[in-house]
Amino acid sequence: MREAEAGDAPRFLDRLRAGETAAFEELVITYQHRVFGVAVRMLGNAAEAQEVAQEAFLRAHRALADFRGDAKLSTWLYAITSRLCLNRLAKGERRLRRQGEETLLRLAGGERPDVAVERGELEAALQRAIAELPEERRIVVVLRDLEGLSYEEIAEVLDLELGTVRSRLHRARADLKDKLERFLP
């Protein structure tokens, strides 16, 4: 599910810290979908997610010179993105509604129409179920089950205790199980 790491090779980090435009562009190309993915799952709106994702990269660009490399680049970017999303949700800076946005997330594929309908329905139910989760649980399940981060990485990204991550993830999954009961075999 996750794209190949661009790598935190020292040479690449040096180029980034030196402000090399090509290196930053490479960083954006590598992490754009992950950053955008977290934003759109958290905010439920593509336009808002694009705005937040762009802001996350710009903040990273401004702070790259000070990036020490203690954490992985991906973890660092997830941390910036998560914070921006949670801040925006907390401040109520929601300009657009989420309704109807789910369809934007579906990939146009060569599926049979009935499969596509079934898939669209499941995705809509999933997106709705995720959107209905409390924000602090939602971010944990997004990072774990959609982005594939380890518990330790999630704890680092969100600056939480490992036990808190475990507990929140369990409650989030239990909520989703109840909401998605009809799709379960």
Next chain:
Amino acid sequence: MSCHDARESLSAFLDEALAPDERQRVAQHLEGCSECQRELARLEQTVALLHRLEPARAPVGFVDAVTAAARPRPWYRRVAAAVFLPFSVKLPAEATALVMVALLAVYVFERTPALRESARTQPEVREDPREKTVRAAPRGLTDRFARDPSSGERSPESKARPLEKEQDRREVPTTRERIQSETEIPKQEAPAPAAPRSDAAPPAAAPPAATAPTAPAAPAPGAAPPAAKDEGPLDKSQAENRQAPAPPSAEGTRPAPAAPASPRLAAKRAAPSADAVTGIAVRDRDAAERDLAELIARVGGRETGRRREQDATIVEAVVPQPRYAEFTQSLARLGAWRVEAERPDLPAQVHVILRLQ
């Protein structure tokens, strides 16, 4: 391990995120608890559903948008951003500045009498050299005479029209007063067009602003002209006009002071101002008037006004300041004299009022 404790750890059990001993305990509980086994299966299926979600992809053009936004702005944009403040800062600052400028303007206006005067005065008043000397006279002196009831007789008009006393006191007439005096004087002078000099024939009928200043203090406040008393309260000024004697014959001999060019000038000349007031006790007023005229001419001065009253003759004159001392000393020849008022810093042309009695 209870079912509650086991279920709290099922999610981590699925992810293999438990410590080995905890994992062992959960596994042992699951072997003997079908309910918890079912719960674990439902959780696993739920996570599988989540994994079926297609990964979100950033929209086309996202990379270009981000790199363009991250590109440093051209120098002129940065300069413009530094120079021009945003509206959130600019608007309150401008509003404050506007208020400050307005307050400053009011302050400067209030503190600058010249500005106040120019705002009040009508434009274009033709100047006469004598007017300048009259205007330059100190305010305090004439004000004192105008206001001090014990200083003696005041002008007939100011007595006859007590309601206009306040107007008499003003040194500089307002625009409205000037217009008033300019429009009234011709009417008053019309009945006596043959008068040789409007200031020689006392302009008693002129508005108070024109005559009040020429009235110096008289020792006896009650010594108003009897004719005025007889006339009663109405139109005393006209009565005085009739009582006023004709200009003395000696008038022709004195240095010819410039006659007022216009009624406006007459009104202006009469503006209350004097640099000195001197009283002279004489035995023969007619002789004293002649001697005084000669004396004024000798010191290079000029007589600017004369009015004969019942018990005194009021002579106004302008004397050059360098010869003013000589002039006052020579007054002793006329009789016992006394300087009743004199401003300390005399101007180049001293405007003196002499009362012969």
